[in-house]
Amino acid sequence: MTRNVAIIGTGHSKFGVRTDVNMQELAWEAVSQALEESGVEQKDVEFFTVGNAGAWSSENLPAIVVGEYCGLNPKGTMRVEAACATGSAALRDAYLAIKSGEVDIAIAIGVEQMHQSPNPTVVELIGRAGNYFWEFENSGLTFPGYYALYATAYMAKYGAKEEDLGLVAIKNHHYGSMNPYAQFYGKEITMEEYLKSRMVAYPLKLLDSSPITDGAAAVVLASEEVVKKYTDSPIWIEAQAAASGSANLSRRDDFTSIEAARIAAKEAYKRAKIDDSEPWKSMDVADVHDCFTIAEILAYEDLGFANRGEGVKLIREGQTKIGGKIPVNVDGGLKAKGHPIGATGVSMAVSMARQLLGRAPKGTQATIRNGRALSHNVGGTGHYAYVTIYSTRRPGN
Amino acid sequence: MITDTRRRIQEEIDKSLTQLDQLVKITKLPIITDKNGSPLWVDVRELDLRYQIPVKKIYKFYEGLGKGKVMATKCPKCGAIYFPPQADCSKCRSSDLEWIEMPAEGEVVAFTKIFVKPVSFSHYPDYYVVVARMSNGVNVTAWYRGKDQPKVGERVKLNVVERDPEGYLTYEFEPWG
Known part of the structure; x- marks a missing residue:
């Protein structure tokens, strides 16, 4: 038995340096908001997932600690990890629990408190995300370093320039400056500041990079049988698809595209019956994984918003701003909203749901014509x- | 020498812990205030992680390094070459892999230079990391030792080297010519 699943409540904490709270207090900010919005009480929640990559924060069993603090015991839970896609993986487990027919109401929670460790330790821990033994132990690659490999390959092949990457950072800061939940709320950047910013991993600079962030997000999901009660x-989850890539980057053939994202996008389009030759035509807005500026350009191509090598044209022409072909990361993206690893995927779901409901912060609302949005979380x-596709229309209708 | 490096790092840690000890002596609590004015409890428990990773099945790789060779495994059934070397061919479900030497010649596919380094690499000068496609079509990720920045498409040579200051055997690239 499979059935439709909808988001009936969203919650989002302020992202940033959140040392004013601990991890579970941070989670509660999002969970309490999502419960309030949905009208669901803790006793009605039958299952909850907690996305938390952890290691930089002290709690080793975050799902249990968050569950206790949020009053969700004794319902079943698990901690979910899929690196920076942890939030989407948490969403997936909660979604499947309902879709399978086992439960009617579930919550997906994403929370990360990265500032419990000093920055160099966080740099170390994220750098270990890949094949630790072969690619970190000897090479000391960092997270910006991995994406920098893609940037040099892409720039060499397609002639993209430093300034093109800068356009992504400027756009996302522009929208993030209007999002009160964003780490860089109120902070626009200029090309001059971008070009002058400190080199992190050539060719990526500080202003190419998403920051180290604390934050939480939560969504309450319900089966189509009980949705009307609330x-x-x-906002229906129309389709979701997942894929994986090799742990060793050296096992990849191509450094100008993320294969796993292409596969997940293709499958998600198929499940949602979307024409994958021009998928942007049936969407109103998208959140993509811009952990680094180059990643947003790769995402345009991997999602089929642009042909291979032409993603850079999309940003040059301003086609991913509001009013363009397909507005992308108008909540500020990871770049300016912040990237609390385990919360990011859930935060994307919150942003897309609020966009479709016309509830985005002033200056960041996309025009909703198709009633459909997409999130891409790598x-x-x-x-x-x-890749997750959200819709205001119940799938099958 | 690695012992000097380690002593220097340990001295820095000791210095900050001594400050914490003094704070506890005065206030009876390990609580500091961060730049946002938030009080933070500094953990009184410490965990030092140094993993012990089994390498029995790929031990020939390390014997190869001792002879100045970078070794890979090859499946005699399907011909797949594995680098990093692995003991099992998951395609053929075969475990009788042969050992072959990786060619020295490769071409840069992607590169970067790491400026902001992980803690455990903080004692090295900024370093280049390269992914190169070797002449047998298999990629290798390693440091690149050259005076100038590498270029995509540049020919490089794979060498066995000693990594200083630790002094352990590993492999790195250098410019071909």
């Missing part, structure tokens, strides 16, 4: 990929 405006450097 809301007249559910874990590691194409080690995991999740």
Whole structure:
């Protein structure tokens, strides 16, 4: 038995340096908001997942600690990990629990508190995300370093320039500056500041990179049987697909595209019956995984918003701003909203749901014509990929 | 020498812990205030992680390094070459892999230079990392030792080297000519 699943409540904490709270207090900010919005009480929640990559924070069993603090015991739970796609993986487990017919209401929670460790330790831990033994132990690659490999290959093949990457950072900061939940709320950047920013891993600079972030997000999901009890405006999860890539980057053939993302996108389009030759035509808005500026350009191509090598044209022409072909990361993206690893995928779901409901912060609302949005969440450097499609219309209708 | 490097790092850790000890002596609590004015409890428990990773099945790789060779495995059934070397061919479900030497010649596919380094690499100068496609079509990820920045498409040579200051055997690229 499979059935439709909808988001009936969303919650989002302020992202940033959140040392004013601990991890479970941070999670509660998002969970309490999602419960409030949905009208669901803890006793009605039958299952909850907690996306938390961890290691930089002290709690080793985050799902249990968050569950206790949020009053979700004794319902079943698990901690979910898929690197930077952890949030989408948490969403997936909660979604499947309902889709399978086992439960009617579940919560997906994503939370990360990266500032429990000093920055160099965080740099170390993220750098270990890949094949630790062969690619970290000897090479000391960092997370920006992995994407920098893609950047040099892409720039060499397609002639993309530093300034093109800068356009992504400027766009995302522009929208992030209007999102009160964003780490860089109120902070626009200029090309001059971008070009002058400190080199992190050539050719990627500090302003190419998403920051180290604390944050939480949560969504309450319900089966189509019970949706009506809670809301007249559910956001349906129309389709979701996941794929994986090799742990060793050296096992990849191509450094100008993320294969796992292409596979997940193709499958998600198929499941949602979307024409994958021009998928952007049936979407109103998308959140893509811009952990680094180059990743957003790769995402345009991997999602079929642009042909291979032409993603850079999309940003040059401003086609991914509001009013363009397909507005992308108008919540600020990982770049300016922040990237609390385990919360990011759930945060994307919150942003897309609020966009479709016309509830985005002022200056960041896309025009909703098709009633459809997409999130693209990549874990590691194409080690995991999740593509989720959201709709205001119940699938099958 | 690695012992000097380690002593220097340990001294820095000791210095910050001594400050913490003094704070506890005065206030009776290990609580500091961060730059946002938030009080933070500094963990009184410490965990030092140094993993012990089994290498029995690929031990020939390390014997090869001792002879100045970078070794890979090859499946005699399907011909797949594995680098990093692995003991099992998952395609053929075969475990009788042969050992072959990786060619020295490769071409840069992608590169970077790491400026902001992980803690455990903080004692090295900024370093280049390269992915090169070797002449047998198999990629290798390793450091690149050259005066100038590498270029995509550049020919490189794979060498066995000693990594200083640790002094262990590993492999790195250098410019071909």
